[in-house]
Amino acid sequence: MKMEAFNNRNVADNGYYMVDIEDYPTDGWGKFKRVVNRTFKGELFVGLWVVMREMIKFDIHTIQYPQEKMPIGPRYRAVHEMKRLWESDAERCIGCGLCEKICISDCIRMDTKIDENSRKEVSSYTINLGRCIFCGYCAEVCPELAITHGGEYENGSEQREHFIMYEDMLTPIDKMKAGTQLEFEGFGSITPHEDERVKKTPLAY
Amino acid sequence: MDTAYLIETIIKVVVILLIFSALAGIGTYFERKILAFMQRRLGPMNVGPYGLLQVGADGIKLFTKEDIIPTNVVAKIFKIAPVITAATAFMASAAIPFFPQFTLFGYTVHPIVADINIGILYVLGMMAVGLYGPLLGGMASANKFALLSAARATAVFISYEVVSGLSLLAPIMMVGSLSLIDFNDYQAGGVGNWIVWSQPLAFILFWIAAFAETGRTPFHLIANDHEIIDGFGTEYSGMRWGLFFIGEYANMFFISFVIPLIFLGGYGDGSLLGAIGLIGKMAFFFFFFLWTRAAWPDVRPDQLMWLCWKVLMPLAVINVVITGLVMMF
Numbered sequence: 001m002k003m004e005a006f007n008n009r010n011v012a013d014n015g016y017y018m019v020d021i022e023d024y025p026t027d028g029w030g031k032f033k034r035v036v037n038r039t040f041k042g043e044l045f046v047g048l049w050v051v052m053r054e055m056i057k058f059d060i061h062t063i064q065y066p067q068e069k070m071p072i073g074p075r076y077r078a079v080h081e082m083k084r085l086w087e088s089d090a091e092r093c094i095g096c097g098l099c100e101k102i103c104i105s106d107c108i109r110m111d112t113k114i115d116e117n118s119r120k121e122v123s124s125y126t127i128n129l130g131r132c133i134f135c136g137y138c139a140e141v142c143p144e145l146a147i148t149h150g151g152e153y154e155n156g157s158e159q160r161e162h163f164i165m166y167e168d169m170l171t172p173i174d175k176m177k178a179g180t181q182l183e184f185e186g187f188g189s190i191t192p193h194e195d196e197r198v199k200k201t202p203l204a205y
Numbered sequence: 206m207d208t209a210y211l212i213e214t215i216i217k218v219v220v221i222l223l224i225f226s227a228l229a230g231i232g233t234y235f236e237r238k239i240l241a242f243m244q245r246r247l248g249p250m251n252v253g254p255y256g257l258l259q260v261g262a263d264g265i266k267l268f269t270k271e272d273i274i275p276t277n278v279v280a281k282i283f284k285i286a287p288v289i290t291a292a293t294a295f296m297a298s299a300a301i302p303f304f305p306q307f308t309l310f311g312y313t314v315h316p317i318v319a320d321i322n323i324g325i326l327y328v329l330g331m332m333a334v335g336l337y338g339p340l341l342g343g344m345a346s347a348n349k350f351a352l353l354s355a356a357r358a359t360a361v362f363i364s365y366e367v368v369s370g371l372s373l374l375a376p377i378m379m380v381g382s383l384s385l386i387d388f389n390d391y392q393a394g395g396v397g398n399w400i401v402w403s404q405p406l407a408f409i410l411f412w413i414a415a416f417a418e419t420g421r422t423p424f425h426l427i428a429n430d431h432e433i434i435d436g437f438g439t440e441y442s443g444m445r446w447g448l449f450f451i452g453e454y455a456n457m458f459f460i461s462f463v464i465p466l467i468f469l470g471g472y473g474d475g476s477l478l479g480a481i482g483l484i485g486k487m488a489f490f491f492f493f494f495l496w497t498r499a500a501w502p503d504v505r506p507d508q509l510m511w512l513c514w515k516v517l518m519p520l521a522v523i524n525v526v527i528t529g530l531v532m533m534f
Contacts, residue, residue: 035516047500051243062247 072151075186077134080127081150082169083183084176091170092146095120099138099147107131108138122166130161136186148184217318221298229454230260236495243499267450270443275347278440282345286437287445290338290452297331298459300324302386302466304483305475317386324384325377328463329369332418336362338452339427343437354436357506358420358427364513365417365424371521372410375528376400376467385463389471401468406524408468410517415460417509419453422498426506461490 025031063070072078083092095112107128115121139148147169155162171181183189234249234257241248249256274280301324304316321327336358343355377383379400380391392398401408417424428436438446465471465486473479504512 044501048496051496051499054245055239055242058242059245060242060247061245064247064250 072153074151074182074184076151076153077136077139077149077186078151078153079129079149079155079164080132080138080169081148081171081184082125082166083146083148083181084171084173086181089173089176091122092144093122093125094144094146095122096143098141098143102137102141104135104137105131105133125166125169126163127169128161128163129155129157139184139186145184145189148189149186150184213314214318217316218299221303221318222295225295225298225455225458226451228458229451230264232454232458232491233263233450234260235491236498239492239495240499243496264447267444267447272445273442275440277347279345279347282341283440284445286338286342286345287441287448287452289341290335291448291455292452293331293335293338294452294455294459297328297335298455300327300385301459301462302389302472303462304480305472307480320384320386322382322384324386325373325388325463325467326383328385328459329366329373332456332460333362333366335452335456338449339437342441342449346437346440348440350433350435351437351439353433354427354439357433358437360506361417361420361424361427361509364510365414368513368517368521369411369414369418371518371525372407372414373467374521374525375407376404378525378528378532379403385466385471388467389473392470393474395473396470399468399470404468404524404528406520408464410521410524411468412464413517415464416494416497417513419456419460419494421457421494423501423504424509425498425503426509429503457491457494458487461487461494464490 025034084090085092095110097110097112100108100110107130109124109126109128110122111124112120113123134149136149142148175181237259238248238256249259252258252262274283299318300321302315302317302320306313306315308314339358340355343351343353343358346352376388380388382388382391388400392400416422420427426432428438433439438449441449462483465483469486470482471479472483
């Protein structure tokens, strides 16, 4: 799409014109002529024809929701997911706490500890969905692409403050083994064709 | 009084009551479906095949809902108002011949409850009494929207009684009788004899007035959802509201019978084909009520009054005068 159409602010050149609307009649004879004109113009039948045409065409746009669903975009920001590494099936989250820091509605809570291999491990991680506004900052800030948004928008719950636990968000291991983990394409993700745009670091000065 | 006649009349009354109460329910199904198709929707689909049992579900809902009488309402009038609407709608049907007479097991059946000699006057009068439903219900409701609706209902009904009465005067002058059966027999010769050809203006005026009398969409301001919630029905719940509903739909069906009987030849010569023809014409007029609801916007109350008193009523009077002059010379 060319941008000229948007950058050119001189609207008079773009085919805009003033619509020629007659003044409303003020005297009795003019009003009478308007009534007669409107009466015999048959505008009412245009409306009748339009709805009848739509009924005959039977071009129904209803989506019968529980049975059929609209495809949602890959960038849709619904309930969060925790991804695993493709190489080792291990969890991507390194417990850096950036998502907890950046969360503007303070709904992410995480605890970390040093595990037996002297690595930082996430010991508890919850998101309070009653507070989450699904802004996507956590996914954007995550350096490991670990926390992302998913496409699951059907979350009925018996209480408002419904928490999701780390285990519920994490990609199940069998799904990971089957290689069906989907990468998120929204905030913070790698843009497409990134490999072609990567250049070698210029070392030879 | 003859016992056989009494039994026959009671059977007819019960049959008409049952059929048209059921038709009111099925009418809502057709209305929802046709409106949906015209707006590229599907309408009710989940209860039963193609949503057919939705009527039953709605009926169960209406019958089992709590009957709430709000505080501050005039309880007696509040309770009786829906009954007036439903009862007068069905009482109007007494003078309407729904079929030509036919013979069942050697017994000649006249499918009209009472062939009184003032038939059309009685039908119009009964429909006019139906005004008291919205009027009393709206005034007794202690609700400003209901009160507005009652005022509007009174204005619209009284104004359009004038139009429907005056527009019918010309056909009545031609036929020389008020019985709907005489109207039908006058036009029994075939399509060429239909009164609509000699009284096209009266036909259109009566049709327009029918929309006002049933409170359907171009003139739906009595219960205009976006202005006054449900008008006189705002405070009603359960089956009392359902009675208003049945009355409205029964009125639509009856007026859809009356228009073809007066102007479009009715059931013609009384053959089976003629009877099916009357049903077909009735179906068209009922469909037209739904069709306009999908297509046309509502008019303002002042526009409605303007249309009635400054356009339709003078036209009706001129029509009567011209008809009289033509008949005289």
